[in-house]
Structure formats: structure tokens, C-alpha cells
Amino acid sequence: MKRNLATLMLLAVVPIVMGCGGDSVPDGQEETLVIGVMPKLVGIGFFNAAQRGIEEAGHELGVQIDYDGPTTGDVEQQSRLADTWVARRYDAIAIAPNDPDAIAPVLSRARARNMDVITWDADAQPDARDWFVNQATAASVAHTLMDLMAENAGEDAKYIIITGSLTAANQNIWMEEMEQYRQEQYPDMVNLTPTPIAPGEDQARATQMAADALTTYTELDGIFAITSVALPGAAEALRRAGMADAVFLTGLATPNDMREYVKDGTVTRFALWNPVDLGYLAVHAAVASVRGDLTPGIEVFNAGRLGAVSVVDDEILLGPPMVFDADNIDDYDF
Amino acid sequence: MNRMTRLLSNVFRYRETVLVGALVILFAYFAWRAPGFFDAFNLLERSRYWVAPGLMVVPMTFIIATSGIDLSVASILAMSAMVMGLAFRDWGMPMYLAACCAVLTGLAAGALNGGIASYVRIPPLVVTLATMTLFRGVAMGLSRARPVGGFPASFQWLGQGNVFQIPGTAANPVYVPFSVLVLLGVFAVGWGLMHRSWVGRFTELIGENETAARFAGIDVSLLKCLLFTACGGLCGLAAVFHTAFYATAKADTALGMELEVIACVVIGGTRISGGRASMPGALLGLLIFGILQFGLEMSGVRSRNIIIIVGLVLILTAVMNERFGNQYTGGGSG
DSSP: OOOHHHHHHHHHHHHHHHGGGOOOTTOOTTTSSSSEEEEEESHHHHHHHHHHHHHHHHHHOOEEEOOOOOOOSSHHHHHHHHHHHHTTOEEEEEEEEEEETTTTHHHHHHHTTOEEEEEESSSOGGGOOSSSESSOOOOHHHHHHHHHHHHHTTTOOEEEEEETTTTTTHHHHHHHHHHHHHHHHOOOOOSOOOBOOOOOOOOHHHHHHHHHHHHHHHOOOOEEOOOOTTHHHHHHHHHHHTTTTTTTTBBOHHHHHHHHHHTTTTTTOEEEHHHHHHHHHHHHHHHHHTTTTOTTTEEEEEEEGGEEEETTTTEEEEEOEEEEEETTTTGGGO | OOHHHHHHHHHHSSSHHHHHHHHHHHHHHHHHHHHHHSSSHHHHHGGGGGGHHHHHHHHHHHHHHTOOOOOHHHHHHHHHHHHHHHHHSOOOOHHHHHHHHHHHHHHHHHHHHHHHHSSSOOOOHHHHHHHHHHHHHHHHHHHHTTOBBOHHHHHHHHHHOOOETTOOSSSSEEEEHHHHHHHHHHHHHHHHHHSSSSHHHHHHHHHHHHHHHHHTTTOHHHHHHHHHHHHHHHHHHHHHHHHHTTOOBBBTTTTTTHHHHHHHHHHTOOOSSSOOOOHHHHHHHHHHHHHHHHHHHTTOOHHHHHHHHHHHHHHHHHHHHHHHHHHTTTTTOO
């Protein structure tokens, strides 16, 4: 019997000891908004950078931030944690869902209890959330890339495009926007590959196809590599060919994948949305939504240091992607 | 005084009493420490998460009582969910037929486990370790690792819907989830079979001494095979409710749920080496596991720390079981 009692006491003691690290919602501070912010997963560089912006915005706005998420990119863990936040009656949830369908039921439950729901980084079913903070509109990506090419390879540059697969939806829209912007702004530029080079999501193949292109297109001034796999792949080919001075390579990839190529001068400038600003904007949007500053039909709203941010329908636009170069790349680890 | 001690010691002979005590302490602690925990609405909302593991806890109790184990339950769930999703979306079946497909898939998978384990005489640990990977792989292959969504609302009701409102909660309505009633029904059937019929007696006898069971004229192989098949069927049923709850069928769903299920059974006092089972204990194990997790989340403990605490509690319980388990059965059984 003594031993059974011991079981009972041990079971009870563990949570008491370990539970003390918790940050329960402070009592008696009804006016402090509590915003739950959930990344796709915790502990990776991209979301660690986003967390910096999230906490910055939390400080600035005087709201309490609960930043937590699953340890793997698992939507079921996200759902359970979001349900906990519903039970704790947070004022708003800003979430980067791992699956748009599977997260929808819990977000609907949150909205049914009068919480404001923001999605960021990735969207959920549109009717399950109030606002989506969209980090990469097709136009902003396309314009940033074309401007980079014009500034570095000239407004009459002859370029090729390396994409992922020919069916990659995002990339196809970006390329349409790039072509449209080229016709309007840079009519003297020439796209040598109306059908883009498509190595798929395979970096070695991207290197091979980029190397082939460097020999095929002798008059080449620039290369766009518009997936996070194609850009480091093409950079490898350019470095091996030793043609970095003759051909300007840019595109979209993460700083960690590009760091070595930026350091050795193969790639001077490339783009990606800034996760710090993304997290910062998500919290601003959540707080504005709770305070009633974000209402349907609004076209701009003021998001702290980001200034006036455009709103289209129910999407809040982060604006143009950030340009990385040798001066700033070491500030980012993702 | 002496009589009092004897009474207490009789009460504490039953492991279930200890578990109820532990549950009461957990409830009391979290009610005091975590605002919003002791709230009928929140607890009933959370109970939906216990349905899928709970449906698998019932047959797992039988299998562990025969000194077997089924590591493939979560993989069967994923495979059944995927078959159901594809049957509905790609093969044009009506939803109720697709749901039947899930249960049939589960039964077939369970029969495969049971057949190999009982008739080829390979230890269930080895068989189900292999099929755990196999079934998960089939789920991945069938779906090409893409989730299936878009299930009808009437189907989602199974996982998200309520049967009735608890009387007297008109101001803040509290509802009883349908899926939880189904779970309780399955537990009731499991209790009847385990503790009030020959099935349970034979099951425990097999776990206690398989040779003796054979000499007693029990068709050990058949009974084991049937238990595994029934387990698969309930995994299929769990897949139906799990998928309805998340409105999505995913191949990588319920990752690691088999360990949660086994943990609940073992916390409940079913001996891992077989021969002794407790269905009420298994239900209490499920509740302790769920309440501990919910309470920790409601006190704001980080996700990664919750994993540690839950793991510690499991180790403690396992040690208790191994060390003191024999005492509960009067010392004559082990």
C-alpha cells in the first residue's frame, strides 16, 4: 500500500515541479492583448528569424506574445496547440499552417469563439481565417527580380530562366509577371528561353543544365534561377565555368544555401522575402484586427516600421522581397 | 484502527484506485494552476483528441494481455484513412462506402499481422515492426504523399459534431461530442469482453502461460489472429473519426500514436509481459495521459518540455509496474 501511495504521489509531483516553468496568462491585466503566434515548426533558422520580428512587434505594441509551435512540421500538433489557445481564450491566433485543410476546423472553432485568426507564411482555407499575410505576391517577386537584372546586367540584357518543374504553379505565375513587366519596363531585354529550363527539384541536375546553357547561349548576359534549388545549382555551374564576371546570376533562395557563392563573388545579389519583417507584420496584422483597425474593404494599414502596407481583399501584402548581398547576408541564418 | 488500515489496504490493492487518485490529483492541481482547465466546454472539446488513440487502446489491451504487441496501429490508421480518402475522391464512392473501405482495410491489415504472428509463429513485435513501416509506406505510395481533403460536412460531423447540449448550460452551451460517445461504447464492449466473458479469461490465460492454454483446449493461434484482426478493424474505425476530425486524410498522420496507445494501456496496469489486463485501467490511462498533456499545455508549458514530462511519467509508471505489479494479483501469478 505504501508503494501504491508512492506511485500516486510521484504522478502528482512531476507536473508540479516541471510546470513551474510555465508562463500562464497574467491575472488582472485584462487590457493586455494576448496573441498566440505559431510557426510551422520551432527551431529552424527561417522561423527563428521570424520570431525576432514577432517579439519586436509584441514589444512595440505592448501585447503579450505566446510564440510556440510543433517540433516537427506536423499539422496535428499545430491543431492541438491552437485548440489549447482557444481554451485559454487568447485574443488572436497568427499561424503558419502546415496544411490548409487540416488546420481549418480548429481555426473555425477559434473564430466561433470570437478570436481573430491570421495566417502567415502559408494560408489556410480562406473561410477559416480573417486575414492572410502574404509574403510573396507574384508581381512583387517578378518586379524585384527584373529590376535586379536590369541594374546589374543592363536594360538590354539577354537572359535565360531556370525554374523547377514546368508545372510548378508559383513559378509559372512569376514568369508570366516577369514577361509582362519586361514588355512594359524593359522592352530591350530578351528572354532566350520562352520555355524555361526545367531541372525539377534536383540541384545536381540544375547544375548540369545551367552548365549546358552557359555553353549553348554564347551571348548570355544573365540567368534567373527562380527556385531555392535552381539558384544554388546554377551558382555551382557558374563557379565551375569561371564566368561570374560575364554572366549575372540571380533568383530566389535562402541565405544559408547561397552564403558560399556570395562570399566568393559568384552571386552578388539575390532575393527572398524577409522572415523578420514577415513575423513583424503578422503580429501587427493580428493586433490591428483585434483592435478593429483592420476591417473588410480597407486598402492600406499602418504596420509600424514597415509603414503603409497594402491590403488586397483579405490579404495583407508584405511588399517586395528582400535583396541579399555580401553586406547583409551574415545577419540571417536560415 | 486495525480494521481501518485493512480497509484502506484493500482499497489500494486495486491499481484502478491508485489511478483514480492520480487523476483526481492531476485535476485538482491543474484546476488550481491552469486557468481555463477546469471548464466543461474546454475539457469536452479536448476529449475529441482522445477518440482515435482511445479506439486503439481497447484492442491493444487484449493484445498486450496475450503478451503480444501491435506496433503498426498508427500505420494502419494512416493507410485506412488514405484508402478512404482515395475511395471518396478518386474512385467515386459515396462517403459511407468509403468509410466502410477504411474499416475493411484495417481488418485486412490486422488479419495480415495476426496471420503471420500466429500461424507463421513470428513474434508480434517483429511482425508489427515490419508492417508498421509497410503500411505507412503503402499510405505514402497510394497518396504520393499528398493529403486528401474536401470531405462532405456530414462526414466531418462524425469527428467535429455534437450529439446534445448538456442540460443547464443554456448561457454557455456545453455539448457532448458524438465521437466521444462512440469511444465510450467501444470501451464498454471491451470491458464486457475482457472482464465478463470467456474472451478475456482465455486472453489472460494465453498471456500467463501459452502452453497451458493450448493444453486446456484453447485454439490459441485462432484467438490471437482474431484479436489482431479486430485491432486492425478498430484502427480503421479510428481512421474514420480521425479523418473526420481533421477534415483531411494524410499519409503521415498520427505519427508516433502507437507509442501513446501502448503507454495508456501500460499506465492502466495491463502487464506488458501479458497475463493481466484491466480495461477500466486502460481508460484511466488514456485519461491520465490526455489530462496531463492538456493541463501542461493550459499552464503554458512549451511543447518541447511537455514531451519530456510525459516521457518521465511513463518511465515512472513502467518502473512501478515492473517492480510492484505482482503484488496486485496476490503474488501468485508471476
